[in-house]
Amino acid sequence: MTILPGSQCTTMAEVRTGVDQLDRELVALLRRRFDYMDAAARIKPERGAVRDEARKAQVIANARAAAEAAGLPGAAIADLWDRLVEASIAYEFEAFDRR
Template sequence: MQKSNIETCTNIVDVRRNIDSIDKELVALIAKRGAYVKQAAQFKATTAEVEAPKRVDQVIEKVTSIALAEGANICVIEAVWRSMISAFIEAEKEEFAKITST
């Protein structure tokens, strides 16, 4: 992990302040990712294309490689991404259903 951009905290308040700041950034990025997922639904022809298991595997492979390079806990990264992808697939299925029902 690149420690140069990690503040050395002297108390729990500092730790929580930094975590809260990161959470704000993460939520903004997840919202941005969600907007692209919503757009993706218009380019799919079937629900199977929405589920795209091969793409899921590619994304998991990519993020675990990034995690390794960044010194992140690979198990945590994979679990978070699998959960996030699952939720986004459900959201994309809903969007796909709206698009294809009109």
């Protein structure tokens, strides 16, 4: 089935096909993001360096600003990014502990 831009969808089947494809793309992007967490765990000299609250705040602020610039709800995106960053930190701790 052809994947149409949201603005061109006229049926729920088209919408769902597009959403499913985007979800697959998002998971692939998350894999790439978590690859960077593997790299960070390899590069950081000590476990205590895994959590960096200043960097976390910066990443969330950047996502919120980008979301708002794109016409998306900044607070909702900031909440998603908070969860994403926390999941990334947990993953990085696990990666650090495996090395």
